[in-house]
Every structure is written in structure tokens, then in C-alpha cells.
Amino acid sequence: MDGGVTRKGPVTSSQVARRAGVSQSAVSRTFTPGASISPATRAKVLAAAKELGYRPNAIARSLITSRSRIIAVVMAYLENLFYPDVLEELGRRLAAEDYHVLLFTGFKDRDSDPVFDQLMQYRVDGIILASTSLSSDLSEECAAAGIPVVLFNRTTERDAVSSVTSENREGARRLADFLVAGGHKRFAFISGLQNSSTNRDRYEGFRDGLKSHGIEDLTVQTGNFSRSEAETAARTILSAPERPDAIFVANDHMAVAVMDVARYEFGLSIPQDLSIVGYDDVGPSRWPSYDITTVSQPIDTMVDAAVRILMDQITSGLIEPVHELLPGELIVRSSARKPRSGLETVNGRTIYRSGDGL
Amino acid sequence: MDGGVTRKGPVTSSQVARRAGVSQSAVSRTFTPGASISPATRAKVLAAAKELGYRPNAIARSLITSRSRIIAVVMAYLENLFYPDVLEELGRRLAAEDYHVLLFTGFKDRDSDPVFDQLMQYRVDGIILASTSLSSDLSEECAAAGIPVVLFNRTTERDAVSSVTSENREGARRLADFLVAGGHKRFAFISGLQNSSTNRDRYEGFRDGLKSHGIEDLTVQTGNFSRSEAETAARTILSAPERPDAIFVANDHMAVAVMDVARYEFGLSIPQDLSIVGYDDVGPSRWPSYDITTVSQPIDTMVDAAVRILMDQITSGLIEPVHELLPGELIVRSSARKPRSGLETVNGRTIYRSGDGL
DNA sequence: TACACATTTGCATACGTATGCAAATGTCAA
DNA sequence: TTGACATTTGCATACGTATGCAAATGTGTA
Numbered sequence: 001m002d003g004g005v006t007r008k009g010p011v012t013s014s015q016v017a018r019r020a021g022v023s024q025s026a027v028s029r030t031f032t033p034g035a036s037i038s039p040a041t042r043a044k045v046l047a048a049a050k051e052l053g054y055r056p057n058a059i060a061r062s063l064i065t066s067r068s069r070i071i072a073v074v075m076a077y078l079e080n081l082f083y084p085d086v087l088e089e090l091g092r093r094l095a096a097e098d099y100h101v102l103l104f105t106g107f108k109d110r111d112s113d114p115v116f117d118q119l120m121q122y123r124v125d126g127i128i129l130a131s132t133s134l135s136s137d138l139s140e141e142c143a144a145a146g147i148p149v150v151l152f153n154r155t156t157e158r159d160a161v162s163s164v165t166s167e168n169r170e171g172a173r174r175l176a177d178f179l180v181a182g183g184h185k186r187f188a189f190i191s192g193l194q195n196s197s198t199n200r201d202r203y204e205g206f207r208d209g210l211k212s213h214g215i216e217d218l219t220v221q222t223g224n225f226s227r228s229e230a231e232t233a234a235r236t237i238l239s240a241p242e243r244p245d246a247i248f249v250a251n252d253h254m255a256v257a258v259m260d261v262a263r264y265e266f267g268l269s270i271p272q273d274l275s276i277v278g279y280d281d282v283g284p285s286r287w288p289s290y291d292i293t294t295v296s297q298p299i300d301t302m303v304d305a306a307v308r309i310l311m312d313q314i315t316s317g318l319i320e321p322v323h324e325l326l327p328g329e330l331i332v333r334s335s336a337r338k339p340r341s342g343l344e345t346v347n348g349r350t351i352y353r354s355g356d357g358l
Numbered sequence: 359m360d361g362g363v364t365r366k367g368p369v370t371s372s373q374v375a376r377r378a379g380v381s382q383s384a385v386s387r388t389f390t391p392g393a394s395i396s397p398a399t400r401a402k403v404l405a406a407a408k409e410l411g412y413r414p415n416a417i418a419r420s421l422i423t424s425r426s427r428i429i430a431v432v433m434a435y436l437e438n439l440f441y442p443d444v445l446e447e448l449g450r451r452l453a454a455e456d457y458h459v460l461l462f463t464g465f466k467d468r469d470s471d472p473v474f475d476q477l478m479q480y481r482v483d484g485i486i487l488a489s490t491s492l493s494s495d496l497s498e499e500c501a502a503a504g505i506p507v508v509l510f511n512r513t514t515e516r517d518a519v520s521s522v523t524s525e526n527r528e529g530a531r532r533l534a535d536f537l538v539a540g541g542h543k544r545f546a547f548i549s550g551l552q553n554s555s556t557n558r559d560r561y562e563g564f565r566d567g568l569k570s571h572g573i574e575d576l577t578v579q580t581g582n583f584s585r586s587e588a589e590t591a592a593r594t595i596l597s598a599p600e601r602p603d604a605i606f607v608a609n610d611h612m613a614v615a616v617m618d619v620a621r622y623e624f625g626l627s628i629p630q631d632l633s634i635v636g637y638d639d640v641g642p643s644r645w646p647s648y649d650i651t652t653v654s655q656p657i658d659t660m661v662d663a664a665v666r667i668l669m670d671q672i673t674s675g676l677i678e679p680v681h682e683l684l685p686g687e688l689i690v691r692s693s694a695r696k697p698r699s700g701l702e703t704v705n706g707r708t709i710y711r712s713g714d715g716l
Numbered sequence: 717t718a719c720a721c722a723t724t725t726g727c728a729t730a731c732g733t734a735t736g737c738a739a740a741t742g743t744c745a746a
Numbered sequence: 747t748t749g750a751c752a753t754t755t756g757c758a759t760a761c762g763t764a765t766g767c768a769a770a771t772g773t774g775t776a
Contacts, residue, residue: 009504022756025757031733064734065734065761088463103431105446107450387724387725390764394725396772417763
């Protein structure tokens with residue numbers, strides 16, 4: 001049934017070579033783009049390869065070229081839909097470059113050391129770190145090992161390693177402008193992880209934005225980017241005697257939870273009794289039940305930048321940290337009272353650009 | 359600064375050997391569990407390894423052992439939160455077994471052929487197929503290549519390849535019982551992908567369940583497991599002159615969209631005007647805004663089973679298809695009118711078990 | 717001390733591919 | 747037909763590790 005071929009594991013290039021009556025080198029060259037091979041032998045090899053069902057062994061190839069064509073993607077958790085979205089786009093973009101994704105997920109952020117070990121063992125060609133709270137040692141360690149690293153949606157103080165983020169500070173400042181213009185008086189902020197740069201930027205941008213309108217008071221509670229902690233934070237804030245009339249939640253993932261608490265536990269109407277704004281423009285913020293006013297992060301562009309940075313560093317061999325900072329838009333929906341002016345409609349979306357110079 | 363060590367790529371076992379004053383074999387044995395090595399030399403090697411920052415090269419090891427310790431996970435899209443949840447759990451379980459995840463995502467289901475090529479090239483030790491509509495050839499092809507394959511949340515007619523699913527037919531039948539017991543009269547079904555076994559089972563279970571109560575009428579529209587198509591389907595169904603009073607949506611991902619359409623486009627109250635039930639018990643179904651009555655899929659148990667099947671087949675070397683069929687629970691929430699009796703509370707959740715024998 | 721035996725060690729080789737180098741073949745003009 | 751040159755081919759080797767085998771060392775008994 002097998003045509004007499006003794007089935008023992010996958011077919012090797014030598015077997016194909018014998019079948020085609022050429023050398024193993026010829027087979028290798030057939031599958032190496034740009035190698036020196038004549039059309040005639042190439043055809044012979046391809047025929048034999050097809051006949052035997054040959055596929056080059058990527059492992060063996062990696063050993064020789066010291067290029068695995070594998071990119072490690074580290075995402076501690078996928079609960080926030082933002083990350084699956086990123087992951088999917090990463091899969092697409094990297095596949096287009098003929099790279100593959102080795103995914104590290106489902107672990108607590110603190111035990112990242114074993115993760116680092118695995119990364120190194122597989123000799124990945126590059127690393128994308130999209131976990132918010134990874135010990136920043138990890139990134140430095142990788143960089144020190146000479147592997148290109150890109151922090152995704154996160155930066156680090158020491159700029160030894162590249163990063164791709166969106167203009168969180170500017171976006172948050174614009175949200176402050178928007179809320180103030182909408183006539184809000186009492187503000188609260190539900191924060192993400194304290195030690196994440198993203199959270200810090202969003203907080204400071206919002207705080208500074210309010211300040212520039214002469215507003216110093218800002219109630220802050222911690223949500224740690226987690227749904228349940230955000231719920232707790234919301235309960236605390238909404239139980240206070242002087243309840244705020246606007247809450248900025250550090251990301252949409254938490255904002256959804258906060259809206260549910262406000263509506264179903266406190267019986268509040270949004271945005272009549274309370275305005276809520278978020279960040280990311282992730283799936284559920286577009287659903288009619290939430291319809292959240294938020295700042296979008298340009299996932300496609302960000303992924304694009306991250307992949308490009310990696311490819312550049314891999315091919316050039318020199319690792320010079322790049323910091324890409326991409327713009328987002330304030331998308332106006334119905335979870336917050338709107339200002340009378342300043343709204344524009346672009347591509348069917350209503351957006352808000354603060355009166356910068358005003 | 360480097361202590362005179364010429365930095366040229368990662369450290370090899372030979373370098374460690376020289377440093378420790380032993381043979382390369384000794385180094386290898388130090389890092390091979392169960393190998394014959396004395397505590398003394400082992401210590402010497404470990405010291406030298408630490409000093410040089412040595413990590414075994416998994417690529418080279420794979421070449422020799424013909425075990426990559428990599429499992430390919432194929433998930434065409436991650437829009438439905440069910441899949442990220444599965445992915446995260448898979449990451450956890452496989453890491454515990456010292457395996458890693460090579461993720462294939464972000465591609466249209468039809469062009470799975472290149473995916474297959476990549477799989478083969480990396481000599482993955484096993485494959486988990488969680489894409490609903492992959493050409494079933496793919497699985498067969500992998501199986502033919504002697505690589506253990508597990509279909510996740512999906513089966514195939516020809517049982518050449520293993521699968522892990524939950525009792526979709528039984529769950530859907532129970533939903534029918536539940537809705538009938540709740541006094542509903544006119545039923546609709548919004549289906550997933552026509553050619554997926556999961557969709558077929560849920561449809562047939564629901565249909566048969568209704569039949570056993572003497573109900574033959576069932577309006578069917580196609581949603582293809584996509585949010586936007588589900589919206590369209592919902593519009594069609596809800597615009598009909600004789601609007602149904604109960605809709606079973608083939609998964610929660612679509613059910614959420616259907617609820618939004620019903621409420622915000624048709625102004626219906628749920629469950630007063632219309633009952634909606636779904637399947638999967640995925641994140642948003644637990645959110646207060648939706649609070650969907652649904653059948654849970656036991657993700658942890660399913661992942662567990664899938665990993666166990668792969669590990670068994672990898673270690674034993676013989677690939678005998680296994681079909682694991684795990685039970686779910688009908689979780690009663692507020693998106694559908696409830697029957698007067700038959701509800702139980704277990705671990706704080708209200709569940710419904712149809713009067714089987716009655 | 718001498719012996720039998722168990723444990724540890726190093727040598728040599730294999731895994732499947734890529735690639736520098738020299739030999740072989742093809743191409744073209746004189 | 748010959749020579750100069752470009753293209754193609756095969757040989758041999760290297761990548762970094764694991765492992766069978768034989769040599770070397772350690773352990774215990776008589």
C-alpha cells in the first residue's frame with residue numbers, strides 16, 4: 001500500500017535527492033529562495049519531493065541558519081479582548097513575513113522567569129511583550145541576550161528596549177477636555193495596574209487635562225485592569241456621599257464592568273446620572289448596550305509597527321531601541337454627556353478633537 | 359566588560375564543558391533528567407553553566423530527539439471570547455507538561471493549506487484544531503502524517519482523528535425542554551456555520567427536543583457564528599409578522615448581538631417580550647447587561663482532556679482516535695422566562711435539569 | 717590486596733539541513 | 747574548434763545536542 005516505502009518518520013532531503021538522482025545540496029537549493037539551481041534539476045527535485053511528500057525540516061534548518069523564524073509573544077492573560085485582537089492581527093502580519101508565533105500565556109505575571117528560560121531555549125528571533133506587568137527585568141534580560149524585543153502597549157523608563165504605544169497621555173488629556181466641555185463637575189478615575197506605564201500615562205494625562213481647566217479634585221480608586229476589582233472600585237466611588245458625575249476608567253474592559261455596576265446595582269442612568277469614559281475601543285464598547293465613549297488604540301498600525309521594528313532589527317542585526325508613539329481618536333458614543341461643540345464626523349464615526357490651541 | 363569572553367552568539371554545551379573541565383556529554387547529561395551523572399560533576403557543570411549563562415538549545419535537542427515539545431494550536435479567529443479562554447487554559451496546561459504553543463491564527467478558514475505546511479515543517483509533536491470550519495482534510499492529513507491530532511469543540515464524521523466536545527445535542531435538547539416548560543409557543547433558531555458538527559448537534563438536539571413536545575414549527579436563520587450575520591438574522595426573524603417568543607442562538611457570542619438588536623432596534627424587553635438562550639457560557643453572558651440563560655461548556659475539563667489525549671499518544675506512540683464527550687449544565691439566568699419548577703441551586707448557580715425520565 | 721560489579725565518563729557518531737569551495741558543465745564569441 | 751567565462755553541481759563540513767559503547771573510576775566483599 002505504501003509502494004514498498006518503509007514508513008519511518010518524515011522524509012528527508014537525502015531521500016528526495018536519491019529519488020531525483022541528484023545531490024542533497026540540490027534539494028536544499030531547490031527549497032532555498034535565490035539559491036543557484038537550474039530549472040531542470042529544480043523540476044526533478046520538486047517532482048520527487050511531491051511524490052514522497054517531502055517538507056523541509058524547519059528545526060534542522062534553524063540549527064544551521066541560527067534563525068528559527070519564530071517570534072515569541074508574551075501575553076499573560078487574554079481576558080481583555082484587546083489582547084486577542086492584537087494576537088489575531090499579529091498572527092496575520094507575522095505569517096505574511098513567514099514567521100510564526102510561539103505563545104506564552106496563562107501564567108501569573110510574577111513567575112515570568114521560567115518563561116524567559118523557555119524563550120531562550122527556543123532561540124526565538126524576536127520577542128513581543130504585551131503583558132502589562134512583566135518584571136521589566138525580563139525585557140532587559142532578553143535585550144542583553146541580543147534578541148530584539150518590542151514592548152507592546154507599554155514602555156519602560158530605561159529605554160534599552162523598543163516599544164510601541166499609542167498616545168495615552170494625549171488621549172487621556174483629550175478625555176478630560178471632553179468631559180469638562182460636557183459640563184461635568186466631579187471627576188473620578190479608576191486606575192489600572194499601578195506600575196504599568198500605560199496606566200501612569202493615562203492617569204497623568206487625565207489629571208493634567210483637568211488641571212488645565214482649573215480642576216484639582218480627582219477621586220482615584222484602583223481596578224488593576226481586572227473586572228472584579230473594577231467593580232469593587234466602582235462600588236466605593238458610587239457609594240460616596242458626593243458621587244462624581246464623570247468617571248474615567250483606565251480601559252474599556254473595566255469600563256464595561258463599571259457601567260454594569262452603576263446601572264444594575266445603583267440604578268443609575270448613563271449618561272444622565274453619570275458619564276463613563278474608557279480607553280482602547282475594544283469590541284464591547286461598540287455594542288449598543290455599552291456604546292462607550294472612548295479613545296481608540298490603532299491596533300493594526302501598532303501591530304504593523306511592532307512587526308516592522310522586529311523585522312528591521314532581525315535583518316540588520318543591530319538592535320537600536322525605537323519608540324513608536326501612535327495617535328488614537330476620541331470616539332464619541334453615548335456613555336457620556338456630550339459637549340455642544342467640537343464634534344466631527346469622519347468615516348461615519350463621531351470624534352472629538354480638543355481645541356488644542358484655544 | 360565581558361570578562362574577555364568574545365561575545366559570539368549563545369553559549370554552547372561545549373563551551374560549558376571546557377569551562378567545567380568535563381566532556382560535552384557530561385554537560386548534556388546534567389540537563390537530561392534521569393541521565394547517568396555523578397553529583398560532583400553535575401555540580402561543576404551547573405556552576406560553569408550559570409557562570410556563562412548557558413541554556414540548552416531546544417532546537418538542537420529537537421533535532422536529535424525528534425521531539426520538538428511544541429504543540430500547534432490552530433484557531434482561525436479569536437473574536438469569540440470562548441477561544442481566548444481556551445487558549446489561556448491550554449497555555450497553562452501545556453506549560454505544566456513542559457510543552458509550548460505554536461499558535462496559528464488570523465487566517466481565513468479556507469486557506470488552511472499553507473498552515474498545514476508550516477505545521478509539518480516545525481515537526482510539532484501534536485496538533486489541536488479549534489477552528490470550526492477547517493477543511494476536514496487538514497485533520498486527516500495530519501493524522502496520516504503520524505502526528506497526534508485532537509479536534510477541539512468539533513468532531514468529524516470519519517473518526518480517524520480524536521475529538522473533545524461537550525454534549526451539545528443533550529444541552530440543546532435541555533434548552534428546548536426549558537423553553538417549553540417556560541410556556542413559550544413560537545420558536546426560532548439562529549444557526550452557526552452550517553458545516554460544523556457543533557452547529558449541527560445543537561440544531562438537531564433543539565429540534566428533536568421541541569419535537570418530543572409535539573412542536574414541529576421552527577424558524578431557522580443562519581448566523582455563521584459571526585456577530586454581524588447574527589444581527590442580520592435577528593432582524594429578519596424579528597421583522598416577521600408572527601414574531602417568535604423564544605430564540606435559541608447557537609452560541610453566546612451571537613446571542614449577545616441578537617439581544618442588542620432585539621432591545622435597541624426593536625424595543626423589546628427581555629425576557630418579557632422575547633426569550634433568548636445561547637450556548638457556551640462565555641464571559642459576556644455573565645455580565646448583568648446580558649445575563650444569558652445558556653449551556654456551559656466545561657472549558658477546563660475539555661482542555662484537560664485534549665492535553666491528556668495528546669500526551670498519551672505522544673508518549674505511547676500509537677495513535678488511536680479517542681472521542682471525549684463531556685457534560686455541560688443549563689445555567690439559568692434572566693434572558694429567558696423560567697419554568698415554575700425544575701430549577702436547582704448548586705454552588706450558587708441556578709441550573710436546570712430536564713425531567714429526563716418523566 | 718584482589719576481585720567482581722555498579723556507576724560514571726569520554727569518544728565518536730547521528731540528527732537534517734545550509735553553504736563555501738572546487739570541479740563540472742553550459743554558453744558564447746572569435 | 748578553442749578558449750574565456752558564467753552557471754550549475756557535488757563534496758565535505760558545520761550547526762548543538764543526545765546517546766550507544768567501551769574505557770575508567772568507584773564501591774563493597776572475601
